[in-house]
Amino acid sequence: MSTGIEMINARVREESGWVGTLRAEMGRVIVGQKYLIDRLLLGLLANGHLLLEGVPGLAKTLSVKTLAAAIHTGFQRIQFTPDLLPADLIGTQIYSPKDGTFSTRKGPVFTNILLADEINRAPAKVQSALLEAMQERQVTIGGETHPLPEPFLVLATQNPIEQEGTYPLPEAQVDRFLLKIRITYPSRDEERQILEAMAVTARTFDTRPVAEPAAILRAQQVVNEIYMDEKIKDYILNIVGATRDPAAFNLPLKEYIRYGGSPRATIYLALAARTQAFLQGRGYVTPQDVKTVAPDVLRHRLIVSYEAEAEELTADDLLQRMLNELPVP
Secondary structure, rough: OOHHHHHHHHHHHHOOOOHHHHHHHHHOOOOOOOOHHHHHHHHHHOOOEEEOOOOOOOOHHHHHHHHHEEEOOOEEEOOOOOOHHHHHHHHHEEOOOOOOOHHEOOOOOOOOOOEEEOOOHHHHHHHHHHHHHHHHHHEOOOOEEEEEEOOOOOEEEEOOOOOOOOOOOOHHHHHEEEEEEOOOOOOOOHHHHHHHOOOOOOOOOOOOOOOOOOHHHHHHHHHHHOOOOHHHHHHHHHHHHHHHHHHOOOOOHHHEEEEEEOOHHHHHHHHHHHHHHHHOOOOEEEEEEOHHHHHHHHHHHHHHEHHHHOOOOOOHHHHHHHHHHHOOO
């Protein structure tokens, strides 16, 4: 077994050389926000969609644009608005009176990295159109199915405080996001750096492409090979199981939970833990890898009850109690 792990460790070292370069290139533009940059890289390597939530001005959009610019790949940004139509997103068929035929005009979803800015401002029919692209990585236009390019990532942003003109995202769509990332304010020192760098009338960002899609796809294959012990798998099952039936794990939290994580939560938690191990340069998963990514994987899948809201308990609060009290292998 140790020989196998050593081989995986070697593969991780071989295929992760570009990760540090990409992180450094993003760090030239994004001051602080190490957590955000790490989670963007995690989503990229895990081939999973990310939902970024934070108040305006925390560099959500800039971070996604910088990531796209640092990769030799396609990028599209869509500003979601209440009057957005599905055709504006996925494309439509155009009729030609001259020869009486239809031709397909593909929409901006046909790219590698799609920035869905303020995703909760679009109505349900637009969200439904995006759902097929996120889950199946394909789009149906006029009865014809078109595959999306690889890699394909939806990086969506939403504002948690301004609710006028917004639509709550359907639970089925929220569950498609690998991670929900909560972005907080920078520290005082980081904000001073931001002030000195950004407080000018015009600022250009000359991000250099430092990673190729082929290298990303190879790294994704290595992530699948990361070793995960049976005890780690049991730990993941226990964490997700505790979100559904906390009493079975001697956790007095049942009254605070309406719905827990689905089997997709289990799959994504294992995948995110493997990717976290890769980013740490290891070919095996540790319990700390699981604990590090668990809040981001589960916070949007744990639906709290009215009792929890009355006591001002959030999904993050409940998850932290579970992680603190569940036995660690």
